[in-house]
């Protein structure tokens with residue numbers, strides 16, 4: 001079965017929804033208009049229950065047909081603080097805010113599946129439609145879980161999808177195991193002692209100390225981590241000083257740490273502060289460290305990924321695969337996958353600008369493909385083969 005015919009019939013309307021959401025982008029936890037639109041459309045489709053305000057601005061729809069199992073389908077709704085460079089008719093009308101990650105498209109693909117599933121109900125069980133806020137760094141998935149998402153809707157499995165620029169239009173890729181990395185972030189403030197630039201002996205130079213800290217942190221990857229396991233340590237900010245002839249008081253460093261494996265994350269969180277503190281102490285400086293544990297790794301369940309790949313093959317034929325390498329970006333669908341078995345798929349956006357680029361736009365040709373994929377995931381999980 002390729003794209004579901006009934007879904008193709010309302011492709012035009014899906015494009016209208018998508019472009020309307022695109023031109024009214026909203027930042028994390030401010031997705032009020034988007035959430036209202038989602039709730040209104042779900043009501044029009046005849047979705048049985050609509051719950052608003054879960055985890056802030058999250059929306060959950062329930063389509064019920066009998067008492068079988070429960071499957072979750074998830075889309076994200078938030079936009080980014082980016083000024084859109086596109087001049088198209090549906091370009092952002094919200095100054096400095098843009099759907100540069102395609103969440104407008106993800107939301108629309110799930111709306112398309114909702115419409116089809118509410119109309120046809122060829123399944124036995126419950127489809128839980130999860131429209132989450134704040135994927136872009138503000139853990140909307142976690143907020144929904146903490147707001148009782150899975151107590152109210154105890155899904156047996158959950159599926160999500162993200163578009164991928166630079167991958168052929170409509171390719172579906174879903175494989176088992178790690179798909180995206182965990183992302184921790186850190187800030188370090190090194191307090192030294194300022195002095196005249198010509199009298200370094202009177203200073204505790206935070207720039208020299210900071211440089212040593214940056215060098216030493218690289219040894220987390222090169223000399224501490226199991227070489228068979230992936231780890232990224234990037235110091236991305238180093239700010240200090242204001243004049244040629246002044247050794248400053250302090251320096252600030254910031255950066256990000258990426259990994260897939262829990263034991264790698266555990267050892268970094270132990271070793272990182274020790275390296276920073278001991279180096280600073282050797283230089284006579286003092287370090288304040290703010291280490292923030294971020295999104296966990298996105299790990300697909302083996303069986304769920306296999307099932308999703310079979311379903312992807314139905315829809316996309318030989319354009320379905322499990323060959324894409326895991327990525328070092330992060331994704332808060334990971335929180336759902338910590339609670340429930342499921343899988344996260346990538347759908348090729350074709351030859352577009354990259355994600356988070358001001359010239360990016362979601363490819364509307366994907367809408368019926370993604371909606372069909374999600375619909376079939378639900379139908380097959382809930383007993384229709």
Ligand SMILES: [Zn+2]
Pocket residue numbers: 100101136355356
């Ligand atoms: Zn993004």
Ligand SMILES: [Zn+2]
Pocket residue numbers: 101102103135162
């Ligand atoms: Zn995204």
